[in-house]
Amino acid sequence: MNILAIESSCDDTSAAVLAPTGVLSNVIASQSIHIKFGGVVPELASRAHQTTISQTVAQALDESKLTLDAIDLVAVTQGPGLMGSLLVGLCFAKGLALANHIPLVGVNHMDAHIYANFIDESPSFPFICLTVSGGHTQLVHVKAPFEHEILGSTRDDAAGEAFDKIGKILGLSYPAGPVMDKLSKEGDAKFHKFPQALLKEGLDFSFSGLKTSALYYTQAKEDAWVQEHLNDICASVSEAITEVLIKKLKRAVQQTGVETIAIAGGVSANSMLRAKAKKMADTMSLNLHIPKLSYCTDNAAMIAITGKMKAELGEYADMNMKPFASL
Known part of the structure; x- marks a missing residue:
């Protein structure tokens, strides 16, 4: 099948074309309007999607x-995400499918992050996927295609959200995660020991305490001192977040006995997390899968591969398909 996919769950408008030979295009139109607000403004995001979606699909x-x-199939994000943003992508995909008599399939955005690992590779089932993004942090036991068990999730902030909020505290521009990753490469991860919540408890995560700790820590210092040690602070924050993620992933592997692990979501682009995951996989003799960087953040290629897998199982949608913000 040749598949046209559309992703518009948050603030990136993306369209991709997947053919039997692989990904032929993966266009992402990012929205810069949110930078001055330090986060995504839902109303502005949906309006920006309306402006760019037609050109993005045409370019793909x-x-x-x-x-x-x-095109043999149109795949589109059904949720979770911002309702206005989802509506723009879903309505456009429906119109496209209806006007051109093309079958339609709806995709769960979080499923798509997991199956982004199947774009270039073929992970063996069952496996554990650590899914880390701005909105979610989950440990998912993937037993078979679309047969998932969530072993653990965040009780408050997601890992990506913690990066962005702490970055805002440090005066970094939004989104702060990639900036902190870059700065942390030049810093000392042992400079300051930030709290690692729930480290010895189960498989759930909590990052709100880390955010509060970073706020109090920097408020007690002079601004000039914070800027002087910015690299070290970023490295120490990254150490606290990634250490919890990896230790929980290791615990999930030990509990399930799987031999394959995967990492997905925007935070899977973090260099410290990728390095720690590789070290863990080598030490425990595990098969590790991480999507290439362009497939880590929100993109339509991951929607396309997931749509392909759903179509192969006969899970098509119709024109009554609705978006679900908390799918």
Whole structure:
């Protein structure tokens, strides 16, 4: 199948074309309007999607060298995400499918992060996937295609949310996660020991205490001192977050006995997390899968591969499909 996929769950408008030979295009239009607000403004996000979605889809088709006549399936994000943003993508996909008589499939955004690992590789079932993004932090036992058990999730802030909020405290621009990752490479991860919540308890996560600790820590210092030691603070925060993620992942592996692990979501692009995951996999003789960087953050290629897998199972949608913000 040649698959056209659309992703619009948050503040990135993306369209991709997946063919039997692989990903032919994966276009992402990011929204810079949210930077001055330090976070995503839902109303502005949905309006920006309306402005860019037509051009984004057209560019994806153009780069793939295919026309709509060659498309066999339209895959679109159904949720979770911002309701206004989801509606724009879903309505556009429905119109496209209806006008061109193309089958339609709805995709769970979190499923798509997991199955982004299948774009270039073929992980063996069962496996544990650590899914870490701005909105979610989950340990998922993937027993078979779309047969999932959530072993643990965050009780408050997600890992990506913690990075962004602490970055805002440090005066970094939004989104702060990639900036903190870059700065942490030049810093000392042992500079300050930030709290690692629930480290010895189960498989759930909690990052709100870390955020509060970082706030009090920096408020007690002069601004000039914070800027002087910015790299070290970023490295110490990254150490606290990634250490919890890896130790919980290790515990999930020990409890389930799987031999394969995967990491997905925007935070899976974090260099410290990737290095620790590789070290853990080597030490425990595990198979490790991490998507390449362009498939870690929100993108339509991951929607396409997941749509392909759903279509192969006969899980098509119809024009009554609705978006669900908390799918």
